[in-house]
Amino acid sequence: MKALVYTGLNEVTYREELTPEPAAGEAKIRIEAVGICGSDMHAYHGEDARRIPPLILGHEAAGVVLSGKYLGQRVVLNPLICCENCLDCRSGRSNLCADRKLIGMNYPGAFAEFITIPEKNLLLLPDGMNPVHAALTEPAATSLHALYLAEKALHRPVSEGRALVIGGGSVGLLAALILRAHGCKEILLCDTNPLRRETVLKTACCEVFDPQNEPQNLDDSFELVIDAVGMETTRRMAIRAVRPGGVLMHIGLQQSAGDCDFRKITLAEITVIGTYTYTHTDLEAALQALHSGALGDLSWIEERSLSDGSSAFSDLNEGLSSAPKIILIPKS
Ligand SMILES: [Zn+2]
Ligand SMILES: [Zn+2]
Incomplete structure (x- = not known):
């Protein structure tokens, strides 16, 4: 073969x-x-x-x-x-x-x-x-598994909060599409690649920005932040952006080490959750979500x-x- x-x-x-x-x-x-x-x-x-x-x-x-x-x-x-x-x-x-x-x-x-x-x-x-x-199905199940874990830790449903997704690869984009399907109305996504930003923008599931040029009032303003990149710089952005009492889902695996602001994590009671892959049940749910059209065309x-x-x-x-x-x- x-x-x-x-x-x-x-x-x-x-x-x-x-x-x-x-x-x-x-x-x-x-x-x-x-x-x-x-x-x-x-x-x-x-x-x-x-x-x-x-x-x-x-x-x-x-x-x-x-x-x-x-x-x-x-x-x-x-x-x-x-x-x-x-x-x-x-x-x-x-x-x-x-x-x-x-x-x-x-x-x-x-x-x-x-x-x-x-x-x-x-x-x-x-x-x-x-x-x-x-x-x-596999990347969608990764995003879905992360959202299930986040929902257990959030104090309000995702439909009542704002979400930031760092990284517009398939796991980041699918996370934004799943959040939208779960009723989250305000979703921002950032990616350093302008070609990818344009593609994500066309799905119309979220606002999109270049991390070099971040919007004002990003800090302390998201109930849920998903880091689908996992670098020192993205973790720093994630911790800055998450609201007191909010949740940071860490999915990306780009850099294993680096500094991060444990003072804010402590003082603001941030829940930081690592998330890896999925179960067979998550895969079944992701396959259904893709088939149903809930995640767009x-x-x-x-x-x-x-x-x-x-x-x-x-x-x-x-x-x-x-x-x-x-x-x-x-x-x-
Ligand atoms: Zn994969
Ligand atoms: Zn086993």
Whole structure:
């Protein structure tokens, strides 16, 4: 089969790889659509020690089942393979499973014509759903999981407060779209990339600004701030912007260290919540939300052929793409 393989620093190569065959309990899937994630970009930059080349990346995938009990059905993959036995798995927090494995990291990923994955990791697509839209399920579930955690900590429903989203990649944009769908009327989003700002503006779900040129009265004025970038500078902005008693959701993983204002966090009783991935239930809810149209027409997705994956990676690297998500399509 053909696959897009991470072969070394800032290099992905479209080449021939062995076609995988399913073991017991697994299904073989023909990939129809697979998104490029920020974490795939980290790997490409050599910044993720867990992803070692040569490796087929990609974990945001939809396709058709070629073997086993779901034969012929369209599915989305749950890329997190968990033990189902530990305390976290049994209490509904499988994303925290210490034994969790991820396709595109611990196993070959979905930037390929075919993949094998446990049957329990498949979600059936609603009838007639476009697999390109379905490939957004994973980032949408990440945003939805963050919002569920935030709602538990907020003292008022999101519909009664203002929200700031830092970062207009797919997780940031999907967070804004989900907040809008949950009735939040005042949402601001910032991104340093002007092409992306324009794309986010077209969705009309939020106001958009350049962090170089921030609006007045940003400080202390948002019940909810979502940092979908995770750098020292974005965390500083997030803590400045959050209102006393408010919540900061930290999703981005760009920089692990750096200074931040613990004095304000303390004096203003800010709740800071780290959030990572999703559960199977979050994926099901995200798939339904995408299918129902609650998150808009998703016309901001850019489709490219998997064989052009290398140029997609370099365009993302250089900030030349206006799309918050590029989805790769293997040739059928
Ligand atoms: Zn992802
Ligand atoms: Zn577990």
